Amino acid sequence: MFQRLSGWRRAARLSVLLLLAGVASAGALFVLRPGSLPALVQRHLPARSPERAAGSAGNSAADPLAAAAASGNRAGFPAEADPAGSEPPVIADLPGEVPGRPMVRVCLTDPAMEQVILAAAGPVTVRPVGSPEVLGRFPSLNRAGCTTTRTGLKIGTRSFAASQLELIPARSPDLWVGRHQYRGTIRLYRQTSNRVLAVNVLPLEDYIASVINGEMPAAFDQPAREAQAIVARTYVLYQLMRPGRQQRLFDVYASTRSQHYQGTQYETSGGRKLAGETPRSRQITAATAGVVCTWNNRLFCTYYSAVCGGQTAAGNGVFSDAAPPVASVPCEWCSKAERYRWSVEVPRAVFRERLSGRTSLNHSSPLTAIRQAAATVPGRPPDFEIHAGRKSARINASSVRRMLSGYSLHSSRFELSLETDDVRVTGRGHGHGVGLCQWGAAGMAGAGHSCTEIISHYYPGAQLLRLLPPAVSVSASAR
Numbered sequence: 007m008f009q010r011l012s013g014w015r016r017a018a019r020l021s022v023l024l025l026l027a028g029v030a031s032a033g034a035l036f037v038l039r040p041g042s043l044p045a046l047v048q049r050h051l052p053a054r055s056p057e058r059a060a061g062s063a064g065n066s067a068a069d070p071l072a073a074a075a076a077s078g079n080r081a082g083f084p085a086e087a088d089p090a091g092s093e094p095p096v097i098a099d100l101p102g103e104v105p106g107r108p109m110v111r112v113c114l115t116d117p118a119m120e121q122v123i124l125a126a127a128g129p130v131t132v133r134p135v136g137s138p139e140v141l142g143r144f145p146s147l148n149r150a151g152c153t154t155t156r157t158g159l160k161i162g163t164r165s166f167a168a169s170q171l172e173l174i175p176a177r178s179p180d181l182w183v184g185r186h187q188y189r190g191t192i193r194l195y196r197q198t199s200n201r202v203l204a205v206n207v208l209p210l211e212d213y214i215a216s217v218i219n220g221e222m223p224a225a226f227d228q229p230a231r232e233a234q235a236i237v238a239r240t241y242v243l244y245q246l247m248r249p250g251r252q253q254r255l256f257d258v259y260a261s262t263r264s265q266h267y268q269g270t271q272y273e274t275s276g277g278r279k280l281a282g283e284t285p286r287s288r289q290i291t292a293a294t295a296g297v298v299c300t301w302n303n304r305l306f307c308t309y310y311s312a313v314c315g316g317q318t319a320a321g322n323g324v325f326s327d328a329a330p331p332v333a334s335v336p337c338e339w340c341s342k343a344e345r346y347r348w349s350v351e352v353p354r355a356v357f358r359e360r361l362s363g364r365t366s367l368n369h370s371s372p373l374t375a376i377r378q379a380a381a382t383v384p385g386r387p388p389d390f391e392i393h394a395g396r397k398s399a400r401i402n403a404s405s406v407r408r409m410l411s412g413y414s415l416h417s418s419r420f421e422l423s424l425e426t427d428d429v430r431v432t433g434r435g436h437g438h439g440v441g442l443c444q445w446g447a448a449g450m451a452g453a454g455h456s457c458t459e460i461i462s463h464y465y466p467g468a469q470l471l472r473l474l475p476p477a478v479s480v481s482a483s484a485r
């Protein structure tokens with residue numbers, strides 16, 4: 007979760023315009039219909055004790071939304087949540103996709119590779135991306151390399167005169183890319199650098215079932231993992247809604263650059279096979295299916311990080327598209343995390359040398375003092391005044407962290423102190439510290455808090471909604 011993204015305001019504003027203009031021609035996938043919505047926090051997901059949650063997860067009879075949908079309310083919202091004069095939110099879809107079942111495109115190769123290794127136990131059909139034409143079929147793939155040719159792509163010994171291929175397995179999951187097996191299809195793109203970009207295309211909820219495990223240990227209590235599912239779903243849907251989707255080849259990376267996604271199973275370097283998704287993660291996905299965080303009736307980018315260290319960072323100090331609920335809040339719940347507090351010693355000489363290329367300080371002058379200055383923007387990591395000889399220079403904590411790469415500074419929230427031989431870095435937390443604190447969510451769940459309480463704590467003012475497929479007429483009129 008370290009990606010910086012462009013203006014959420016623009017995306018949100020665009021979503022309204024797209025809806026009014028007829029959605030279909032643009033890149034927005036989900037659109038919440040503008041208009042006033044009732045407060046829905048803690049209404050769509052009932053507050054639960056851990057015991058009750060364990061017994062009720064996946065039980066649609068206990069779900070008020072499922073009950074509302076069964077009673078004929080297509081949008082799934084209880085009648086009392088829909089006061090006269092306001093309409094429930096609906097979902098509009100891109101042409102070519104099943105309504106309410108968006109597909110996520112995950113980049114598996116960052117950066118693109120000279121060769122991508124493919125395997126499948128059963129038949130695989132090869133098509134150009136976005137075309138029904140069949141270019142070829144493999145009865146199976148036995149660690150076949152995909153490379154570029156002068157005009158196209160080659161899989162094993164077979165060449166294809168196309169620079170974009172889609173591999174569709176007869177059954178899913180079957181396809182392996184490198185050491186990971188994935189649901190859905192695999193797209194292969196020939197890059198101008200003669201490298202291959204691999205993208206996994208799969209249904210949103212299948213993606214979430216794997217991300218829960220990639221992002222959060224299975225040992226964390228269920229409410230924390232439910233919160234993780236909702237936050238991860240909102241994050242990826244926000245990415246899908248960003249303007250210009252049709253011009254991009256993928257929506258998210260498979261790494262923590264976006265969200266950690268390992269597919270259905272994967273092989274360790276020692277040859278051990280581990281589960282990427284599990285019955286438990288699928289159960290949590292089903293229990294929270296379609297539930298997202300909203301603010302002012304719109305999706306927002308639900309940034310999250312591993313350990314905040316006692317206080318989450320203000321989103322607008324770190325990300326340009328941070329919405330108001332991504333605010334700084336106290337967190338007393340992550341103190342058991344290994345990186346709640348940490349300390350690193352950097353030799354003075356190393357610190358001095360790395361500083362010289364980044365500030366105006368004379369390389370030959372020894373360090374004499376380091377003082378913390380107020381952050382130039384509230385909520386942003388602090389600045390430091392570094393004194394060397396008669397000169398001083400100001401440098402931001404984020405720059406210091408980049409400057410000291412290799413020294414395991416786990417976050418930009420730290421203090422610097424000058425010691426006899428070293429500069430001591432005393433820090434807190436792991437990651438950017440913005441939004442939901444994953445270890446804090448585990449702490450809250452362990453103390454009996456519900457999924458909705460966790461989300462309300464880390465995204466104050468956010469509302470939870472369950473997005474359901476629109477009625478056919480709505481979908482048709484949107485196109």
Ligand SMILES: [Zn+2]
Pocket residue numbers: 313314315316317337338339340443445446
């Ligand atoms: Zn925390």
